[in-house]
Amino acid sequence: MKKILIIAACALMAVTTASAQKFGNINMGEVFDAMPERAQVQKEMEDLQAKYESELSKMGDEYQKKVSDYLAEQETLEKNIADARAQEIDQLQQRIQNFREMAAKDLQQQQQSKVAPIVEKINKAIQSVGEKEGFTYIFDLSQGNILYFSPSQCVDILPLVKKELGIQYSDPVVCVFSPVICVWLTTHTNNKTASAFLTGAVFVILRGVLLTVQGTDKFFLMIHAGKHFKYIIKHHQICRI
Numbered sequence: 276m277k278k279i280l281i282i283a284a285c286a287l288m289a290v291t292t293a294s295a296q297k298f299g300n301i302n303m304g305e306v307f308d309a310m311p312e313r314a315q316v317q318k319e320m321e322d323l324q325a326k327y328e329s330e331l332s333k334m335g336d337e338y339q340k341k342v343s344d345y346l347a348e349q350e351t352l353e354k355n356i357a358d359a360r361a362q363e364i365d366q367l368q369q370r371i372q373n374f375r376e377m378a379a380k381d382l383q384q385q386q387q388s389k390v391a392p393i394v395e396k397i398n399k400a401i402q403s404v405g406e407k408e409g410f411t412y413i414f415d416l417s418q419g420n421i422l423y424f425s426p427s428q429c430v431d432i433l434p435l436v437k438k439e440l441g442i443q444y445s446d447p448v449v450c451v452f453s454p455v456i457c458v459w460l461t462t463h464t465n466n467k468t469a470s471a472f473l474t475g476a477v478f479v480i481l482r483g484v485l486l487t488v489q490g491t492d493k494f495f496l497m498i499h500a501g502k503h504f505k506y507i508i509k510h511h512q513i514c515r516i
Contacts, residue, residue, distance in 0.1 A: 296411040299432040304417040306397050316389045327378040334371045400439040
């Protein structure tokens, strides 16, 4: 009897522990794309790549000219001069190859050094959200090594992380459909406040349905929908959150 009670207690503890766990997921790629610093890094990298490509183009033009001149004059050149020209062409070809490899390596290193602070900032925000919201695990869906997760038991923390980072979150559902519905309601309703109220209600329902289909946690769904509704009513601006 004592043994049975111990087994039952252990099973109850396991169930309690499992039910207390809170799981979250996020796509790091989406967060990175939303970072304001990303545009500056991309521009700097594009400028650097353009400089390398310009220099390689000049070296390539020089190589083509030397080869063309050599082939055109090869029959009339003294052997020693022809050999010197051929050696010069080979050396230039090697310089171009070395420069191309150096440029590729430098671009990679520059990319890593510029991206590293952004990734560190994102990781700190995720850690902060995890601690504040009491998550047990947070999975990065961009890594591709998660074979399965249950959307109904995992919270998409992207909006929470964006809020932690101070990034304005724009909802495509609201931004695309709100102007149409808002105009329609305004033309059919004399009271502007009532129009805003109805628009807010429509989008709470619309966004709620979408998040439910996506498997968003119900508690988070209520917070997210309420945030839509509050902003729409207070500011009468649909395409911001």
